[in-house]
Amino acid sequence: MNFIEYLEDIGYPQILLNEVVENKNKYTYDFKSKGKWQIAPKWELKILQKILKDYLTKSYSKFNISNNATAYIKGKNISYNVDRHQGNSYFFTTDFKNFFPSISESNIKHKLVTLLNKETEQSISYILKIIFYNEKLQYGFPTSPIISNFVMKAFDDILQKNLETLFSKNNNLQYTRYSDDITISSRYKIDKQNLEQAIKSLIDDKYTYLKFNEKKTRFFEKYAKRPHITGLIPLEKRNTIGKKKYNQIKLNIHLLINNSSVNNDILFDTIKSLSSYLSYLYLVDTHSYNRLKNSFISKFRDNENFNKIFFK
Numbered sequence: 001m002n003f004i005e006y007l008e009d010i011g012y013p014q015i016l017l018n019e020v021v022e023n024k025n026k027y028t029y030d031f032k033s034k035g036k037w038q039i040a041p042k043w044e045l046k047i048l049q050k051i052l053k054d055y056l057t058k059s060y061s062k063f064n065i066s067n068n069a070t071a072y073i074k075g076k077n078i079s080y081n082v083d084r085h086q087g088n089s090y091f092f093t094t095d096f097k098n099f100f101p102s103i104s105e106s107n108i109k110h111k112l113v114t115l116l117n118k119e120t121e122q123s124i125s126y127i128l129k130i131i132f133y134n135e136k137l138q139y140g141f142p143t144s145p146i147i148s149n150f151v152m153k154a155f156d157d158i159l160q161k162n163l164e165t166l167f168s169k170n171n172n173l174q175y176t177r178y179s180d181d182i183t184i185s186s187r188y189k190i191d192k193q194n195l196e197q198a199i200k201s202l203i204d205d206k207y208t209y210l211k212f213n214e215k216k217t218r219f220f221e222k223y224a225k226r227p228h229i230t231g232l233i234p235l236e237k238r239n240t241i242g243k244k245k246y247n248q249i250k251l252n253i254h255l256l257i258n259n260s261s262v263n264n265d266i267l268f269d270t271i272k273s274l275s276s277y278l279s280y281l282y283l284v285d286t287h288s289y290n291r292l293k294n295s296f297i298s299k300f301r302d303n304e305n306f307n308k309i310f311f312k
Contacts, residue, residue, distance in 0.1 A: 002123040006055050012048075020044050021129040028133060031140065039133050040140030049142040052130050056116075056146050064115055065149045066156035071179040072145035079284040081178040082232045082239045088172060088185035091220040091227035092195045097211040099180035100137040100144045107209045108151050115150055145179065152177065155207055162198050178230050185227075185234075192219045232284060241285050249277070250292060257296065257305045271308050282312060 001009070007017060020027055027045035030037050041049055057074065065073075070081035085091065096102065105128060113124055130143065137144040160175055163184065167173050172187040184195055196217065203210050220227035232239040241249075252267040252274055254260075268274035282289045293310050300306035 002119045003052065003055055003127055004123045007051070010051070012051060017126065020048050021126055024133060038140055039138045046142060049130055052127065053142050053146055059118060060116060060150070061146065064153055066153045068156040068160055068175050068177055069149045069152065070176045072149060077283050078230050079232060079239050081176050081183070082229045082234045084174045084176050085183060085185040085229060085234045087236050088174060088187050089222040090186045090188070090190050091229070092184040092190065092192060093227065093229060094182050094199070094217040095213045096180040097213045100139050100148060102209050102211060103137045103148060103151055104209065105132045105135040111151060148179065155202060159198065159202055162202065166194055166198060181230055183229050238287060239285055241281065241288055246288055250295065253292060253296060253309060256309065257300055257303055259305070271305060275309050275311060278309065279311060
């Protein structure tokens, strides 16, 4: 079954498919995030992209996503990426600049056509029109994550093999890529320059459209400074948000429980936003969530704000 047949099977109208893909400008809007203008789909295009994402997941993800990819994996949250590095002592982190938009149709079209081997010429044409805007992947598109994982599978597999060649397997060497964030860790000391060169050589050889971000490249020794990996710190057997973040959230809870104003931009200024963060915390660092709740429960058990903040 190709994508057009899949749409017919779920009852998505051909006339609507043509309307949306041929008039994408009409079904997108601009939004600003972290000081940069980005593109997002309106609901007509977003629904179609979500359908395509589900189709690609069912039909192609099993063989086209590397074991090193940890983002956008069904049933896994962000702690899945950090879990792989628990127990290690040396950490190397870096990322790619402007990751999604750097992946353009001209650079990956041939690769996608090869990977999506069930498609007809017509269905692949529709898929390309749905996933790209101005010939680039966009941050606000539901299809960009899975396409990036497909494209990066070879990168992940090659880098993993190169790292195994460079360093002893006894190092418990771990490599994960959470979207554009790369983390490499080891039980024993690893050479930062060798790691940087392994990544740069692969980019220069096969992925020239990717941009290595030297400004965000970090090397951590566990006992000198705790590494933050996608916002979490790996311990021996669990992950944590760290002492500094914990204390910030504890202060935040105290202020909002007591209806005090929050004027610090590192804190959440509403009960709703704080509760949303604690929902995330419950999933990725249950230990810290329970510690925070237990810090307040004896005094504020019957407090209305307390019960709104802590949902469990």
